[in-house]
Amino acid sequence: xxxxxxxxxxKCLQARDKAYCPYSRFPVGAAVLTADGAIITGxxxxxxxxxxxxxxxxxxxxxxxxxxHTQFSAIxxxxxxxxxFVGPCGACRQVLMEFGSxxxxxxxxxxxxYKETSLSELLPLAFSPSHLAKN
Numbered sequence: 513x514x515x516x517x518x519x520x521x522x523k524c525l526q527a528r529d530k531a532y533c534p535y536s537r538f539p540v541g542a543a544v545l546t547a548d549g550a551i552i553t554g555x556x557x558x559x560x561x562x563x564x565x566x567x568x569x570x571x572x573x574x575x576x577x578x579x580x581h582t583q584f585s586a587i588x589x590x591x592x593x594x595x596x597f598v599g600p601c602g603a604c605r606q607v608l609m610e611f612g613s614x615x616x617x618x619x620x621x622x623x624x625x626y627k628e629t630s631l632s633e634l635l636p637l638a639f640s641p642s643h644l645a646k647n
Contacts, residue, residue, distance in 0.1 A: 517586075520545050521620050524588035527553035527568065528622075534558060540591045542568035542600075544576050547583035552576040569604035573611065584611050590620035597627045605635040613638065 528541025
């Protein structure tokens, strides 16, 4: 594991600990790696009106955009499930695709172990901004 991946995984685990999830009690943390090497974190933030809940991955991307980042190379995602790797929900996969298909995705367990995959693998045949240019 490179130092950069180690830091990305560590920060997603730390972000999970900040999750606001009083309804599901399912904390999720995410950390995105920007093209210029910054790491921006996010956690899930639930709402009593469940549909207004924001996932950790989207929180991290939105924070990154606010800070001026729109190019990303990787994301690490974690939750409290210990016996298998868990990927982002479909909505989050689509939001990530908005910023390109070449993301490396680290599905991370609570103990810090991870499985490396890609956004293209997690969301094959994705709809992307390039499809809008064809109209």
